[in-house]
Amino acid sequence: MKFSNFHLSYCSNIHPGESWEATFENLKHYIPEVRKNLDFEGPFGIGLRLSHEASLILEMPEELARFQTWLQEENAYVFTLNGFPYGDFHRTVVKDQVHFPDWTTPERKDYTIRSFKILAQLLPEGQDGGISTSPVSYRHWFKTQEAFDQGMEVATxxxxxxxxxxxxxxxxxxxxLHLDIEPEPDGILENSDEMVWLFTDWLLPKGAPELAKTLGISPKESEALIKxxxxxxxxxxxxxxxxxxPEETFEKFAKAGLKIGKVQISAALKLMLDQDRGILKDQLSEFAESTYLHQVVGRNTDGSLISYPDLLPxxxxxxxxxxxxxxxHFHVPVFMKKYGEFESTNFLIEEVLKVLQSKPELSNHLEVETYTWEVLxxxxxxxxxxxxxxxxxxxxSQLN
Incomplete structure (x- = not known):
């Protein structure tokens, strides 16, 4: 959906199903219903979650043509893909395997390039398109500095x-088209500093010369292509x-010359620990489910942070x-300021949207991502x- 400068949608990873058949059936069922609920008659943007399995089918010319025909009939368009989860994402134990295969593997590279070729054919003329992806890998998989450095070289x-x-x-x-790398707690890239580090320590000094040689261009031109x-x-x-x-992070990216391809609108659980710890533990236990990673980051009074790999630990x-x-890290409904006995980080969504409205050049892709409905x-x-x-x-309502 187009609102002012923004293309807005929800990420279809909310729907269970890894096959293209299941993915397409979900779109056919839910897109018309959501459009009706919103009373929206214009072109309807879709944030498509395309698994590896589904991409192998959708790349077939006859299947792609069938999907394009449906998009035309529904007055809908695809402007972004979620290429982070490669395989099963619902009704199974996902946890850290959401990063597998990671960017050290040819499987991740091939799946992403295949998805881009599909997106290039779906994307309307005159519009940019993006695919969000893993923050390189899961950091706890690398047990030595040597293994880490080798992994980064291959990923680059x-x-x-x-x-x-x-x-x-x-x-x-x-x-x-742009690959939108998504920092996440316990990924190799967790925050804005590490995102900048990816460029300053790896992509530009090590990747740019390789790219320049491949394309027969200057190092300066290759750096521009990377960014x-x-x-x-x-x-x-x-x-x-x-x-x-948000505003400080956006300024940091701008100073480093990094662009924001997509903003995923999502909210986390937030709680203060000045409460009865026994009651807190009982209340939090119902969120400690077995499907997804629910990383926890605590903040001390001096501002320092401590990380836990999942809610149970x-x-x-x-x-x-x-x-x-x-x-x-528990994606709760974005409109909720309070979530039961807890708060949410909904206030940061409001801050992000205000910044984007004042500086629309920062990004024009907005995608609501709350995929945890089945485990709420x-x-x-x-x-x-x-x-x-x-x-x-x-x-x-926030954009208006």
């Missing part, structure tokens, strides 16, 4: 292959968990925790179309 090379492909697509079609085709996916929940202030330390505040406490669940519509309606 794979990312240069993506840039090469995207520069060719733009030369042939005129369509600008054009590799951008940031700013997930509001993820940056909230590491206690970053954090709960084991709760009684003796010295932090004053916890923020938990039962009293918080609504029919899915109603849930999606309510979130989008809230964002629209």
């Amino acid at each position: 090379s794979h990312l240069m292959e993506v840039v090469t492909e995207l520069s060719k697509i733009e030369a042939e079609t005129g369509k600008l 054009r085709h590799i951008q940031v996916c700013y997930d509001v929940c993820h940056f909230a968990i590491v206690y970053e202030k 954090a709960l084991e330390k709760l009684e003796d925790a010295k932090e004053e505040e916890w923020r938990i 406490p039962p009293e918080s669940r609504l029919p899915l179309a109603e849930s999606i519509s309510r979130e989008l309606a809230w964002v629209i």
Whole structure:
């Protein structure tokens, strides 16, 4: 949906199903219903979650043509893909495997390039398109500095292959496509400083010479291509968990010459620890489910942070925790300021949207991402179309 400078949608990773058949059926069912709920008649933007399995089918010309026909009939368009989860994402144990295969593998590179070729054919003329992706890998998989450095070298090379492909697509079609890397707690890239570090320590000094050699261009031209085709996916929940202030983060990226390809609108759980720890533990236990990682980051009174890899390990330390505040990677409905006995980081979504309205050049892709409806406490669940519509309606009200 187009609102002022922004393309707005919700991420279809909210729908279970890894196959293209399941993905397409969900779109056919929910897009018309959400449109009706919102009373929206214009072109309807879609944030498509395309698994590896689904991408192998959708790249087939006859299947792609069938989808394009449906998009035309529904007055809908695809402007962004979620390429972070490669495989199963619902009704199974995902946890750290959401990063697998990571950017050290050819499987991740090939899947991403395939997805870009699909997006290039779906994207309307005159519009840029992006694919969000893993923050390189899961940091706890690397046990030594040598293994880490080797992984970064391979990942950098794979990312240069993506840039090469995207520069060719733009030369042939005129369509600008960008890979939007999404920092996340316990990813190799967790915050804005590490996102900048990816460019200053790896992509520009090590990747640019490789790209220059491949394309037969100057190092300066290759650096410009890297910054054009590799951008940031700013997930509001993820940056909230590491206690970053939106305006400061946007300024840091701008100073480093980094662009924000997509803003994912999402909210985390927030709570102060000056309460009865036994009661807190009981209340939090219902969020400690087995499907997704729910990283916890605590903040001490001096501003220093302490990280826990998941909610259960954090709960084991709760009684003796010295932090004053916890923020938990649990995507809660974006319109909620309070969530049961807890707060949410909804206030940071409001801040982000205000910054974007005052500086619309920062990013024009907005995607609501609340994928945890199936694992929310039962009293918080609504029919899915109603849930999606309510979130989008809230964002629209903020934009208006």
